[in-house]
Amino acid sequence: MSSPGEAHPLPQRRPHWGPRLSHVNINVWRLLAFLVFLVVWWAVAKMVGQNFVPTPLETWQAAIQTYSNGTVPRAAMDSILVCLAGYVVAAIVAIPVGLLMGGFRVLGSTLEIYVDALAATPRVSFIPLIIVFLGLGYEAKIVVVFLGAVMPILINTYAGVLNSDGELIEMARSAGAKESQIFRTIMLPGALPYIIAGLRVGASLALINTVVAELYTAVKGLGGLLSIYGNTFRMAPYFVVVFTLAIIGVCLMQSLKVLERRMGRWRYNSSERN
C-alpha cells in the first residue's frame, strides 16, 4: 500500500531559452519549420529530377488547377465519406463489444483469442474476398475501412475495462453500489482514456484503409486519383493528393484531441501540476 502523502520530487523543468522565446507563438515555429521543409523539398526536386519529384511551385500550380476544377475536392469528399462511414460503424460496433467483453469475464475470455487472431491477420488479405462479394462500390470500401478500424478500438476498450482499479471498485461496493452501478460509475469512466486512445489509432487506420481500398478498386476517391496520376506519371497532381490526405489526417487527429481534452479534463489538470 502506498503511504499517503508521500513526497514527490520537485518537477524538473526542461531547460528552455528563457521567457523571450516562449512568448513567441507556437504557430510561428510551425511556419518556420514549413519553410525549411519547402527549401529541402525544392532542393531534392532539383537534384532528383522533376519527372519524379515536382518542385513546390509546380505542385502549387497543380493544386490550384485540381482544386478549381473540382477534381480533388470531389475525390476528397468521396474518401472522407467512405472513411467516416467505416469508422463510425467500427466505433459503434467495437465499443459496446469491448465493454461487454470486459464486463462479462467469461465472454471476454472466450472471444479474446479470436479477437487477437483477427487483429493479427493483415486486413489487406480480405480485400479481394470483399470485392468478390460486394463489388467495387461504397459497400466494399466501407467494409475494408471498418475492418481496419474496428480491432484497435475493440481491443483498447476491452483492455480499459479489464484495467479498472480494484480499490475504486471496492470503495463503490462498500458504498452499496450494485454491479451495474459499479460498471457505469467506475469501470466505464476508468476505461474512457483507453477508449479514446483506441479511437485515435482507429482513425488513422481508417484513413489508411480508405486509401488502400480505393487503390484496389481504383475508380473513385483520393486513392483512385493516386492510382490514375501515379500510372500516368503526373507527379505534381499526385503530390497534391498526398498533401490533401495529410491535411485530412491532421484534421481528424486534431478533432479527436479536442474530444479527448473535453472528456478527460481531470487528466489535464493532473498533468499541469507535474
Next chain:
Amino acid sequence: MSSTTVQSLPVSTSAAEEPAITVRNITKMFKRHRSHEGILALRDVSLDIGKNKFISLVGPSGCGKTTLLRMLNGLIRPDEGEILVHGQPPVPGTHMGFVFQSFRLLPWRTIHENVAYPLQLHGMGKDEIHERVMRYLEMVGLRKFAESYPSELSGGMKQRVALARALVSEPDILLMDEPFAALDAQTREFMQFELMKIWHQRKAVVVFVTHSVDEAVLLSDEIVLLRPRPGQVSEVLKVDLPHPRWDYDARARPEFVELRRHLWERIKEMVAADPQSEFFNRDGKSDHAAAQD
C-alpha cells in the same frame, strides 16, 4: 513489561446490553501467488463492540487491522467464524461508512461529485445531495474546493475528502482505516476534535484504526491491541476518561499517560520480537520504531 495499573479486560467487554457488532472466532487466510501456503491474516479473533462505542484497533503493521475492517463491512468473508452486525451478517451500504487507508477518490469526478457519490448510488434528490455534500465539505474545511479535481489537492486534503464521503451518508457504523495519517499535526488535531464532536452529536459505532497510540487513547472508549503473524487480539483496554474530552486537557490526565505508556511498550515489544519485522531485535531504544509505521 506491562504495567499493573492498566485495567485489562476480557475479550467480551461492553455493557450488559446486546452488542452492535459481534465477531466470533474468525480466521482469515489469504492465498499467495505462486505459493501453496497462504498467509494467515487473522486467527481466532473474537470481539464485541457495544452500541455507540468508539473502538480503536492498534497494532504493528500487518496484524490484520485493514482485513478486519473489510470483514466488518462485508466486503470479504471470514474463512471461519462469524460476524454479526445488528444480529445480521454485514452487508455493505450507506448504513456503514468506510474511510480507506488509501483515499480512493474517483479522479474523473470533482470533489463535490466524489462526496456525492454514495448518495447518488441510492437515488437521493439533487438538492438534498447538494445540501449534505456542502455541509460535510464545510466540516472538513474544503468548501472552496468543491469544483476541484482530486489531482489538484494535497494528500491531506484528499484524505479529508474521503472522510467527508464516508460521513455524508450519515452511517451508524463508521469504519476508519488510519483516516488522519496523511494530515499535518494541526489539521490532525482539528479533525480529531471534529470527529469527537460528530460522534458526540449523533452517536455511532466507530471502529478506528490508527498507528498513533496517543490518538487511540484520546478518542476511544476501548482499545483493541492486535498482535501480528497471525493477527490475534492481544488485549482489550478500557479508556476511562469522561466524555466530552475536548472540555478538558485529557492528555494531562494520569490515566491517559499511563495507558499510552503501556500501549507503547507492548507494541514495541511485539515489533522487536517479530522475526519478520524490519525492526526485529532492535532493543527499542528509539520509540519511533514502534510508534510510527
